[in-house]
Amino acid sequence: MRRLLCLLFVFAAQAALAADSTEPSRTTQQETINRIFADALAHGCAYDQLRELVARYPGRLGGSSNLDGAIGWAQHQLTSLGVDRVFTQDVTVPHWERGAPESVTLLRPGEPPVPLNALALGGTIATPAEGLTAPVIEVRSLADVEALGREKIAGKIVFYNRPMDPTIFRTSTAYSQAGDQRNHGPALAARFGATAVLVRSLTLAHDDVPHTGTTSFGAGQERIPALALSTLAADVLSAALVRNPDATVRVVSHARLLPDAPSHNIIGEWRGSERPDEIIVVGGHLDSWDVAPGAHDDGTGVVAAMEVLRLFKSLDLRPRHTLRCVLFTSEENSGNGGKRYAQLARVSGEKHLFAIESDNGGFAPAGFNLGNPAGDAHERAARWRSLFEPWGVWHFQKGSGGADVGPLIKEGATVAGLMPDSQRYFDYHHTRADTIDHVNPRELHLGAAALAALIWLIDTEGL
Amino acid sequence: MRRLLCLLFVFAAQAALAADSTEPSRTTQQETINRIFADALAHGCAYDQLRELVARYPGRLGGSSNLDGAIGWAQHQLTSLGVDRVFTQDVTVPHWERGAPESVTLLRPGEPPVPLNALALGGTIATPAEGLTAPVIEVRSLADVEALGREKIAGKIVFYNRPMDPTIFRTSTAYSQAGDQRNHGPALAARFGATAVLVRSLTLAHDDVPHTGTTSFGAGQERIPALALSTLAADVLSAALVRNPDATVRVVSHARLLPDAPSHNIIGEWRGSERPDEIIVVGGHLDSWDVAPGAHDDGTGVVAAMEVLRLFKSLDLRPRHTLRCVLFTSEENSGNGGKRYAQLARVSGEKHLFAIESDNGGFAPAGFNLGNPAGDAHERAARWRSLFEPWGVWHFQKGSGGADVGPLIKEGATVAGLMPDSQRYFDYHHTRADTIDHVNPRELHLGAAALAALIWLIDTEGL
Numbered sequence: 068m069r070r071l072l073c074l075l076f077v078f079a080a081q082a083a084l085a086a087d088s089t090e091p092s093r094t095t096q097q098e099t100i101n102r103i104f105a106d107a108l109a110h111g112c113a114y115d116q117l118r119e120l121v122a123r124y125p126g127r128l129g130g131s132s133n134l135d136g137a138i139g140w141a142q143h144q145l146t147s148l149g150v151d152r153v154f155t156q157d158v159t160v161p162h163w164e165r166g167a168p169e170s171v172t173l174l175r176p177g178e179p180p181v182p183l184n185a186l187a188l189g190g191t192i193a194t195p196a197e198g199l200t201a202p203v204i205e206v207r208s209l210a211d212v213e214a215l216g217r218e219k220i221a222g223k224i225v226f227y228n229r230p231m232d233p234t235i236f237r238t239s240t241a242y243s244q245a246g247d248q249r250n251h252g253p254a255l256a257a258r259f260g261a262t263a264v265l266v267r268s269l270t271l272a273h274d275d276v277p278h279t280g281t282t283s284f285g286a287g288q289e290r291i292p293a294l295a296l297s298t299l300a301a302d303v304l305s306a307a308l309v310r311n312p313d314a315t316v317r318v319v320s321h322a323r324l325l326p327d328a329p330s331h332n333i334i335g336e337w338r339g340s341e342r343p344d345e346i347i348v349v350g351g352h353l354d355s356w357d358v359a360p361g362a363h364d365d366g367t368g369v370v371a372a373m374e375v376l377r378l379f380k381s382l383d384l385r386p387r388h389t390l391r392c393v394l395f396t397s398e399e400n401s402g403n404g405g406k407r408y409a410q411l412a413r414v415s416g417e418k419h420l421f422a423i424e425s426d427n428g429g430f431a432p433a434g435f436n437l438g439n440p441a442g443d444a445h446e447r448a449a450r451w452r453s454l455f456e457p458w459g460v461w462h463f464q465k466g467s468g469g470a471d472v473g474p475l476i477k478e479g480a481t482v483a484g485l486m487p488d489s490q491r492y493f494d495y496h497h498t499r500a501d502t503i504d505h506v507n508p509r510e511l512h513l514g515a516a517a518l519a520a521l522i523w524l525i526d527t528e529g530l
Numbered sequence: 531m532r533r534l535l536c537l538l539f540v541f542a543a544q545a546a547l548a549a550d551s552t553e554p555s556r557t558t559q560q561e562t563i564n565r566i567f568a569d570a571l572a573h574g575c576a577y578d579q580l581r582e583l584v585a586r587y588p589g590r591l592g593g594s595s596n597l598d599g600a601i602g603w604a605q606h607q608l609t610s611l612g613v614d615r616v617f618t619q620d621v622t623v624p625h626w627e628r629g630a631p632e633s634v635t636l637l638r639p640g641e642p643p644v645p646l647n648a649l650a651l652g653g654t655i656a657t658p659a660e661g662l663t664a665p666v667i668e669v670r671s672l673a674d675v676e677a678l679g680r681e682k683i684a685g686k687i688v689f690y691n692r693p694m695d696p697t698i699f700r701t702s703t704a705y706s707q708a709g710d711q712r713n714h715g716p717a718l719a720a721r722f723g724a725t726a727v728l729v730r731s732l733t734l735a736h737d738d739v740p741h742t743g744t745t746s747f748g749a750g751q752e753r754i755p756a757l758a759l760s761t762l763a764a765d766v767l768s769a770a771l772v773r774n775p776d777a778t779v780r781v782v783s784h785a786r787l788l789p790d791a792p793s794h795n796i797i798g799e800w801r802g803s804e805r806p807d808e809i810i811v812v813g814g815h816l817d818s819w820d821v822a823p824g825a826h827d828d829g830t831g832v833v834a835a836m837e838v839l840r841l842f843k844s845l846d847l848r849p850r851h852t853l854r855c856v857l858f859t860s861e862e863n864s865g866n867g868g869k870r871y872a873q874l875a876r877v878s879g880e881k882h883l884f885a886i887e888s889d890n891g892g893f894a895p896a897g898f899n900l901g902n903p904a905g906d907a908h909e910r911a912a913r914w915r916s917l918f919e920p921w922g923v924w925h926f927q928k929g930s931g932g933a934d935v936g937p938l939i940k941e942g943a944t945v946a947g948l949m950p951d952s953q954r955y956f957d958y959h960h961t962r963a964d965t966i967d968h969v970n971p972r973e974l975h976l977g978a979a980a981l982a983a984l985i986w987l988i989d990t991e992g993l
Contacts, residue, residue: 104697104699105697108696108697108699109696109697233571233572233972234567234568234571234572236567236571236920236921236922236976238972271972431951431953433922456925457699458699459699459896459951461924461925462919462924488894488922488951490894490970490972490973490976491970491972491973494970507953507954507957509696509701509734509953509954510953510954513699513953
């Protein structure tokens with residue numbers, strides 16, 4: 068029902084636009100920004116689109132049929148928004164599969180085995196079919212592994228158990244600080260002869276939900292099995308190792324790397340009325356982890372970017388510059404979608420004025436991070452702070468956008484990322500719990516409106 | 531386990547305090563505020579206390595045994611926080627009971643009856659045991675009822691169906707604007723001879739969860755049954771009335787008003803080291819609606835107020851003024867707890883410097899509303915904005931605190947209310963869905979830290 072209304076709304080808006088496309092806005096900036104937010108809150112379609120995306124195509128990992136299905140779905144959505152053209156870019160992406168469910172089991176002489184909730188990390192390999200069993204050495208950092216050296220590490224399972232720092236306000240900062248354990252810990256342990264790696268899940272939640280994610284090995288380096296333990300399972304293992312230093316763990320994983328697969332970025336383009344050769348991008352990434360419905364990460368970024376186009380249409384805000392909704396592929400396990408988009412922009416000599424993405428969840432927007440070659444984009448944008456404050460958006464900080472639009476800064480673009488409230492994001496990030504019921508429609512629609520408002524200001528006034 | 535850690539933490543902090551109670555803080559204001567927030571995020575006990583409160587004493591409505599149980603629980607909690615004294619104030623409160631479950635059924639000739647999810651409103655009365663059946667007249671406002679007059683209203687069920695305005699950013703504003711239908715609509719309809727009233731639930735969520743709340747009748751006025759319909763049920767009824775204007779509805783309610791009951795405000799007091807005769811209050815209300823676990827409303831306010839004391843203890847921030855944690859009774863259906871506290875302050879000549887409450891849910895804090903006799907409290911407090919912004923708190927607006935501390939402004943106090951993110955609050959407000967799983971521990975603990983930080987600034991620097 069609401070979905071139907073959404074479509075009707077788009078068509079009605081297009082009709083109005085056709086009838087009146089040259090009429091300039093006579094409202095003040097604040098009035099226009101208020102109209103953008105009010106329209107998103109009253110008529111936003113992003114939540115209904117998100118429900119459809121995650122219900123039909125959960126687990127949209129590179130190389131999967133669900134990612135291919137989501138790409139087709141996105142093309143249809145963009146086409147029905149009535150943009151001037153919808154096109155794709157070929158992108159080669161890694162193809163990794165989890166295979167049959169993994170397992171991690173704590174073994175102590177004379178005690179029953181204890182299953183520990185775990186998920187294999189993207190890019191890792193399988194154990195022997197019967198699994199591998201080895202003693203465990205717990206560490207808090209990569210430096211610990213360096214210090215212990217090969218004689219202490221070889222033949223063991225290395226267990227990285229440094230928690231995210233709960234005292235940091237922005238959870239993405241705590242995530243980055245603890246992230247070296249997952250991103251580079253397995254490769255380092257492998258160099259010292261570890262047989263496998265366990266990593267404490269990157270979350271501030273204290274529960275039994277394991278969080279997957281990617282890990283990197285050197286080119287040509289021999290890979291080893293590596294899995295993330297839920298934070299509760301990590302605490303169980305850590306406590307057991309204190310009482311039984313000779314406890315062992317059996318790890319079973321069926322993960323495998325397949326040959327790279329073809330994929331695509333999807334682009335919906337609306338030609339600018341005055342400067343069609345200067346491009347503004349709003350984007351999100353279509354892919355998600357295999358076990359995750361990918362509601363917050365990054366279904367919300369995808370539907371928010373499409374909602375920006377709907378808002379411009381429905382409010383008759385014809386962009387002066389060319390406005391592109393870019394839905395990137397393979398952010399999760401390669402970043403190849405964003406790199407490919409920037410590479411093609413360079414070779415084709417496209418001028419990108421501004422590129423913004425939403426990839427921190429669909430929570431209530433608090434601000435933006437901005438970066439440009441001159442390093443002053445965040446200060447320039449802060450002059451608009453009073454226009455945003457009535458809608459709860461107040462923070463403008465220096466940054467580099469996100470993984471997908473970040474590469475465009477080298478092409479001279481100003482890049483940005485939406486900064487929603489960050490407290491809940493890592494409760495769901497890269498898990499089976501990244502579901503639609505954890506997304507609030509108003510918070511999602513406020514975020515889409517914040518993207519549209521900043522784009523409208525840059526399109527009409529320039530940064 | 532964590533609960534135990536919380537208690538140990540308090541005792542350790544008290545020991546430290548005893549050993550070092552005269553040592554002045556040498557940290558800068560920003561350093562102290564950062565310590566407050568970091569301690570709340572790393573060691574906050576509010577969430578664990580909340581889990582205990584809502585598990586043991588859900589449905590804490592005035593006159594209920596669960597409210598009495600919660601009062602005893604709160605006394606124990608405050609005592610174990612090591613305050614100088616814990617005392618109570620006698621408060622007489624309304625005693626209303628829902629009785630057996632209510633029902634609302636749509637009846638149309640030749641069609642099967644359709645049950646409509648509903649909850650009786652506090653203060654309303656029962657229908658006859660077999661229920662009452664009458665035609666329904668849908669209105670959008672109290673003015674509609676005035677305009678229709680007795681001849682159109684008498685003998686009918688009046689159905690107030692004006693939704694909350696989704697385009698307003700602060701949901702509490704939209705709630706207030708639509709609230710006249712629930713607060714005063716039944717009394718008005720009764721004066722025109724309506725047999726019963728149905729009201730669209732006060733929420734922006736589009737679901738089948740009815741939201742109860744209080745409604746007022748004139749002194750001595752004859753009351754009628756009045757119930758809130760879920761927003762989906764309201765839409766079903768509205769659509770049915772378009773197709774079948776002669777549809778009727780059967781309402782069954784067993785609600786009843788009992789004689790007023792005794793209850794209590796609970797106060798934990800920590801004497802000021804320099805100005806013990808000047809009082810600072812931090813509070814929340816212990817009561818909740820009968821069907822609601824009362825996690826957000828207002829369990830979070832209760833445990834956040836207690837967390838403020840824990841933070842002052844654990845960080846050795848000895849208050850110069852007397853600091854009281856006041857847990858008010860009967861906010862939901864009378865406001866008598868807050869009125870009684872202010873009345874006793876006046877008769878005993880207590881000087882209240884500052885009083886703040888949290889009664890808008892345990893979501894991430896965005897700011898404060900402040901009011902004082904001079905009307906400039908929010909401008910004065912805004913000078914501290916830069917101290918709060920690193921923790922996401924940036925907004926200082928004029929206001930009057932909340933229902934419980936508001937009456938103290940007449941006694942010369944500066945009053946304030948915490949303003950958390952408001953987008954999700956009315957999804958749960960006054961419903962069975964106001965449960966612990968909708969509270970995020972970090973958001974709750976950030977709110978408690980914001981309360982403690984503002985109180986510490988006012989205690990040390992003055993407003």
